[in-house]
Amino acid sequence: MESHRTSGTAILPAGSIVPGRDDVLGQAIPFDRARWLSLLPDSGWWPGELDACPIVGGRPRVDRGTVFGISRRADTVEGRRHLLTACLVWGSGTKARSVARHSRIFTSSSVPDLDAHLSAALGVLRREGAVRAYFAFNNAERIKFLGPAFFTKVLYFAGHGHPVGAWRPLMLDGVVARSLRASDSEVKWPRGGWTTPQYSRYLSLAHDLAGETGVLPDQVEAALFALGRHLS
Template sequence: MLAQGIRFDPARWRRLLPDSALWPAELDGANVVTRETVFAVCGNGDVTRGLVAACVWGAGTGAQSVHRRAKVFTHNELNALGFRLAAALELLRESGPVAAYDALRTRFRIAYLGPAFFTKFLYFAGYDTGSEPRPLILDRFVARGLAAGWPRTGWTGARYGEYLRHAHAWAHESGAAPDAVELALFRAGKAYRSGRLSRYQSGR
């Protein structure tokens, strides 16, 4: 799990970020970022740098994806961005991941930051905070890996909570970590999209 790495272009990210101080030092001298590295960045307590690391990990090397993710930092006032991220993380600790998810869709909404990426932030910054259930990533590939009929976009807080309940139940049944279930769903969704699977249902 922790070793899952994604290639990235550090020079492109540095050019696009509005402030060099946003760049996490943990990403220096590398062109692959792992889950372990993003956890380390988030563990340092700077929520905005944590979001940068999560976006780098999620965007990969695609220029269009990187430019879209960089808008989170260029089209939001940075102090307000940090406040909303910190407030959502505090809400996660106090009330759980569904409450934090709902807040980031409504009162703590951040321009250009949708569920596919703010759940990455909640996962990396909040997975080890003691919240039950633990926050997990929900993006279009995870959604595709879920049972037939699961919507590909527009997930409500209730839908996110349903996903977390299923993922934690499957983790308990299989003896795996909840984020290992998320990774399995992601890989199944990627395989389905590429045609390596003609149909996928969880079967759990």
């Protein structure tokens, strides 16, 4: 599935700024610890690294580098739970509505089912790569209310540093898709619910551009996200 590559397509306008790697790893999001702890199945789902995050403006802030550190334990049940929680915390911010919406994952599936799906999908990532893992999360290993915008965060943090196959996993959300919709005329990019072929194309385009410009693919993803925030 990853053997097909799409090259020569510019997905960033000329003059776009691609952030440095340190800027990407330092992308920090504030969170509300007490709110999340009240919504988790139990306190064992909370990674201790989040308690060591710096306080800025009265709120702790977690960055990508911290979540990458948490992801190193994703070969254990507890580590996968911590990774899922960290991805949700990093991706949700402090808005009560956003936190409540994403926490439905924990009330809509049993803990054994969550553990089983996380283990299976990340096993596919380790054995077969990002595209097959995307398909798994969208099908047999689907977790209710964990859509592509967030399960690609799990894949990204679990696999970007140690990719299997040609492509590193990358996050795909509505903001990134907005940039792709503006630049990629060959594929229709919906606001959500992206198919496996669409995810495969996104990885191909991002990796091609990363190779051409001498950066890592998540720097391209960060540039697409920044661009998408300014598009209507």
